[in-house]
Amino acid sequence: MNENYLAFAAPAKLNLSLHIVGKRADGYHLLDTVFRFIDLADTIELAVRDDGEIVLVNPLPGVPAESDLTVRAARLLQQYSGSTLGVNIRVSKRIPMGGGLGGGSSDAATVLLALNRLWQTVLTRAQLMVLGLQLGADVPVFIFGRNARATGIGEELSEIKALPAWYVVLHPGVNVPTAEVFKTFSQKVLTGQDEVGIMRILKTTQQQRNALQQVVCEMYPAVSEAVSELSKYGSPLMTGSGSCVFLECQSESQANRIYTAVSARFNGFVTRGLSQHPLYDKV
Ligand SMILES: C[C@@](CO)(OP(=O)(O)O)[C@H](O)COP(=O)(O)OP(=O)(O)OC[C@H]1O[C@@H](n2ccc(N)nc2=O)[C@H](O)[C@@H]1O
Numbered sequence: 001m002n003e004n005y006l007a008f009a010a011p012a013k014l015n016l017s018l019h020i021v022g023k024r025a026d027g028y029h030l031l032d033t034v035f036r037f038i039d040l041a042d043t044i045e046l047a048v049r050d051d052g053e054i055v056l057v058n059p060l061p062g063v064p065a066e067s068d069l070t071v072r073a074a075r076l077l078q079q080y081s082g083s084t085l086g087v088n089i090r091v092s093k094r095i096p097m098g099g100g101l102g103g104g105s106s107d108a109a110t111v112l113l114a115l116n117r118l119w120q121t122v123l124t125r126a127q128l129m130v131l132g133l134q135l136g137a138d139v140p141v142f143i144f145g146r147n148a149r150a151t152g153i154g155e156e157l158s159e160i161k162a163l164p165a166w167y168v169v170l171h172p173g174v175n176v177p178t179a180e181v182f183k184t185f186s187q188k189v190l191t192g193q194d195e196v197g198i199m200r201i202l203k204t205t206q207q208q209r210n211a212l213q214q215v216v217c218e219m220y221p222a223v224s225e226a227v228s229e230l231s232k233y234g235s236p237l238m239t240g241s242g243s244c245v246f247l248e249c250q251s252e253s254q255a256n257r258i259y260t261a262v263s264a265r266f267n268g269f270v271t272r273g274l275s276q277h278p279l280y281d282k283v
């Protein structure tokens with residue numbers, strides 16, 4: 001067996017805005033959102049095996065290996081491509097889980113991108129994005145590799161140019177279940193079905209930069225407290241379905257000053273916005 005591990009980055013994302021414009025008959029919500037990659041990344045190490053086995057060497061606490069998105073991604077690519085190769089996977093987690101930073105989805109995308117090269121399965125980026133969507137609505141953008149506006153459930157992507165920016169990100173210490181947040185949102189905000197079976201959203205939510213933020217703040221007071229704290233310095237926003245809350249800053253020094261002021265009460269970090277995914281052009 002080849003025990004030579006190769007390391008690949010899996011960056012986090014922020015949703016710079018998140019509007020919900022409808023709900024499909026299958027329960028998935030139609031979004032209009034802007035994704036930005038940030039300079040915080042998990043590391044995925046991969047060592048190809050010739051016996052076809054897919055092995056997660058260090059499962060995450062609370063996540064059975066078979067449910068881990070890295071293992072599911074490898075298995076999906078193996079089934080789709082018919083490759084007889086396997087892989088050992090090691091994951092070094094830095095992205096907080098359930099924080100709306102897309103860590104699991106990014107890990108899955110990095111496994112698809114990297115194994116496509118290591119196993120020489122030669123799928124196109126577009127094919128990998130279609131495969132990735134089976135694992136989660138957030139996966140395609142990490143394969144797309146550019147900061148992007150996303151519609152549909154997150155799979156219709158168009159590149160956006162993002163200006164240099166720094167972000168103070170606070171983690172309110174809660175792990176928010178995405179499905180439950182969408183369900184609560186639906187119950188509170190959706191209107192009746194239209195002629196093609198798509199539920200429409202009350203107009204009032206369109207003025208909010210993140211349509212899910214109010215629901216999450218009501219469910220998790222710690223998120224609301226993080227929003228209030230950062231509101232002293234500007235206009236913060238929750239990312240995705242939460243729980244993390246961020247504030248955009250013009251410079252690293254401004255971001256560090258604000259983080260220093262709030263860090264006695266909140267965990268978090270300062271991070272830079274990326275102009276593209278670190279693996280774009282590399283795998
Ligand atoms: C809300 C967003 C915004 O970027 O991010 P996160 O906060 O999770 O990072 C994403 O749309 C999340 O994408 P992802 O985390 O991949 O979600 P999935 O695993 O596909 O879906 C989990 C569950 O959330 C609900 N869901 C998800 C996406 C969507 N557009 N509509 C939904 O209703 C569904 O109930 C689904 O079963």
Ligand SMILES: Nc1ncnc2c1ncn2[C@@H]1O[C@H](COP(=O)(O)OP(=O)(O)O)[C@@H](O)[C@H]1O
Pocket residue numbers: 060063067068069070091095096097098099100101102103104105107108175176178240242243
């Ligand atoms: N490799 C992985 N990294 C993180 N979470 C994973 C992974 N594989 C499966 N999961 C599951 O996905 C859930 C959501 O994880 P994550 O992507 O970090 O959050 P979010 O969807 O809020 O951005 C976790 O709570 C965990 O149960």
